[in-house]
Amino acid sequence: MSATAAPRAAHGIFHKAGSLRAERRWALWSAYVSLIIAAIVMLAPPFYMLITALKTSAEIADLGGNPWIVRSPTLENFAAILGNEMFRGFFWNSIQVTVLVVIVTMLISVPAAFALSRMRFWGSQWLATGVFLTYLVPDTLLFIPLYQIVGGLGLLNSTWGLVLVYPTLTVPFCTWIMIGYFASIPKELDEAALIDGAGWLQMLWRIFIPVALPGIIAATIFAFTVSWAAFVYPTAFITRPDEMPLTIGVVSQLIRGDTFAWGQLMAGALLAALPPVVVYAFLMDYYVAGLTAGATKG
Amino acid sequence: MAQVSLRRLVKEYEGGVQAVKGIDLEIADHEFVVLVGPSGCGKSTTLRMIAGLEDITGGEISIGGTVVNDIPPRDRDIAMVFQNYALYPHMTVFDNMAFGLVLRKFRKEEIQRRVMEAARILDITQLLDRKPRALSGGQRQRVAMGRAIVRDPKVFLFDEPLSNLDAKLRVQMRTEIKKVVQTVRTTTVYVTHDQVEAMTLADRVVVMNGGIIEQVGPPQELYHRPATRFVAGFIGSPAMNFIPARVEPASGALNLRLPGDILLPIPPERSDRYRSQGGREVLLGIRPEHLTETRQGRATYADLEVVPEVIEPMGMETLVHFHMEGTRDLCARLDPTIPAAPGQPLRLTADLANMHLVDPQSGKVL
Numbered sequence: 001m002s003a004t005a006a007p008r009a010a011h012g013i014f015h016k017a018g019s020l021r022a023e024r025r026w027a028l029w030s031a032y033v034s035l036i037i038a039a040i041v042m043l044a045p046p047f048y049m050l051i052t053a054l055k056t057s058a059e060i061a062d063l064g065g066n067p068w069i070v071r072s073p074t075l076e077n078f079a080a081i082l083g084n085e086m087f088r089g090f091f092w093n094s095i096q097v098t099v100l101v102v103i104v105t106m107l108i109s110v111p112a113a114f115a116l117s118r119m120r121f122w123g124s125q126w127l128a129t130g131v132f133l134t135y136l137v138p139d140t141l142l143f144i145p146l147y148q149i150v151g152g153l154g155l156l157n158s159t160w161g162l163v164l165v166y167p168t169l170t171v172p173f174c175t176w177i178m179i180g181y182f183a184s185i186p187k188e189l190d191e192a193a194l195i196d197g198a199g200w201l202q203m204l205w206r207i208f209i210p211v212a213l214p215g216i217i218a219a220t221i222f223a224f225t226v227s228w229a230a231f232v233y234p235t236a237f238i239t240r241p242d243e244m245p246l247t248i249g250v251v252s253q254l255i256r257g258d259t260f261a262w263g264q265l266m267a268g269a270l271l272a273a274l275p276p277v278v279v280y281a282f283l284m285d286y287y288v289a290g291l292t293a294g295a296t297k298g
Numbered sequence: 299m300a301q302v303s304l305r306r307l308v309k310e311y312e313g314g315v316q317a318v319k320g321i322d323l324e325i326a327d328h329e330f331v332v333l334v335g336p337s338g339c340g341k342s343t344t345l346r347m348i349a350g351l352e353d354i355t356g357g358e359i360s361i362g363g364t365v366v367n368d369i370p371p372r373d374r375d376i377a378m379v380f381q382n383y384a385l386y387p388h389m390t391v392f393d394n395m396a397f398g399l400v401l402r403k404f405r406k407e408e409i410q411r412r413v414m415e416a417a418r419i420l421d422i423t424q425l426l427d428r429k430p431r432a433l434s435g436g437q438r439q440r441v442a443m444g445r446a447i448v449r450d451p452k453v454f455l456f457d458e459p460l461s462n463l464d465a466k467l468r469v470q471m472r473t474e475i476k477k478v479v480q481t482v483r484t485t486t487v488y489v490t491h492d493q494v495e496a497m498t499l500a501d502r503v504v505v506m507n508g509g510i511i512e513q514v515g516p517p518q519e520l521y522h523r524p525a526t527r528f529v530a531g532f533i534g535s536p537a538m539n540f541i542p543a544r545v546e547p548a549s550g551a552l553n554l555r556l557p558g559d560i561l562l563p564i565p566p567e568r569s570d571r572y573r574s575q576g577g578r579e580v581l582l583g584i585r586p587e588h589l590t591e592t593r594q595g596r597a598t599y600a601d602l603e604v605v606p607e608v609i610e611p612m613g614m615e616t617l618v619h620f621h622m623e624g625t626r627d628l629c630a631r632l633d634p635t636i637p638a639a640p641g642q643p644l645r646l647t648a649d650l651a652n653m654h655l656v657d658p659q660s661g662k663v664l
Binding site: 186188189191192193194195196197198199202206207210211213 | 349350351370371372376377378380381382384385386387388397398401402445449
């Protein structure tokens, strides 16, 4: 009996392991297929931008042939756009605005998050929720009242106007990220610092900022991305070309009448997309660590 | 001079929950006092109030003769070691230890001297360049102690510093702490839930329960002369046995009637003390080590027969668990050579010279 039972049991185990392996293979396949489809959908536009930027105007205008293939690649569009003083002005404006916005955002949101997460005071919970709620108000709703304010301050058509209004988008979210990150730092650390003789500012500067650096970098990347890619506010507040950032400058100034310089437009858009890509590539690990801090730290 | 005084100290949280209910405690200069009790007894809250990390609802705390109720932690001249070490993760061991001195604007050479001296005492000189994440639990705890030592404060506060360590390391670090505190001779308040830690470390143990102090005294006193049933049951491992009993006068002497009609004679030298309890229901408290294999010789020995349920051989001793009518688990500590088996009746001797009688209503030891 036992002699016949053993192979049957072995067969059963083998069968089960086999089905597990098959399930795993199926899961892997479906993951790969869906990821590849998602990657194609996401990457097709930038890829089409790239090949268009590498084509001559004549080749772009030529409707014959496969549009996904570059027949005679050229860098003339890149050369033209980089030689365009206006484009360089847009680029410089974007850099200025973004750097200032990131600085302003960090100067506000880091101390705000520290206060909201650590200094228990009356109404701090409500205030924290309130900060998050302001983030839920879309910029398409805010730009009309903000237009009045910015206009009243005489900052229409000025990059300073943008430096003033972009933080309404960046500060709430960055504060929220930082609250989460600071909350993941054990309370004993600030108590130890208090006993060691630190005041609140010293505690923030010497303990919290260094310990929460991944979170701060995540918030910085977010502020950078938002202000680099902002479109609604500059469209509403800036009409003078020399004050325009890239996002609206490229589409409003590089089109002459009804002539679309597609090659240059695409080259300009690609160059505009480059800084965020570079920033993400270098700081991705920090970004992920910062966003998932609350989830993984005990 | 750094004595610590707590006078009618009260801590009440929002919603009216009282964590500490008006305790009084005097801690002498250089004394090592351990606050011990079950979780929620108010011991950590008391320590945190001494540190200034919790506001005081009522009463007064003074350190070195100065009332510190409204003085912030940094100006109380105390140092604290936390359960989870609370080392600054981005700083090296040296910087962790130096941080408090840097903030207090000590000279560089002085900081160097103090950190090196503390590192030598704690034997962590070779770790000074490391970050906390590269240290083991025991090493981290040493650094946390180093951070306290370098400050040369008036008072050391320890908040369950050994709870995160494994059993073996805990015993080792316990000895280290005692050694270090003996070396630096600083007033120390130490909080733990572990009565073994309390007994081994303390000059005086403060047993807390439900926000009040049950008893204060040297370890031996708490062990041999507990004031309440709580202290009697809390101090000592395995815990003291409590058996319902009745004090019965019998022609000039006193007997204890236990469940199952077991009659134990109260030793004559204790009779006077319990004479007024005649006819009353009490609880007989007796430690497992005073409930041993059958012995003869002393007048205070009384025999009783039990049926063991669980036998726990510990090597140097064997613990025998059994129960009697109206009791929960009872335990006797036997010589390991005594043959004992579950279900096999066993004769034990109770050394009644070491018994305690407890008033079941008030919980006071009579």
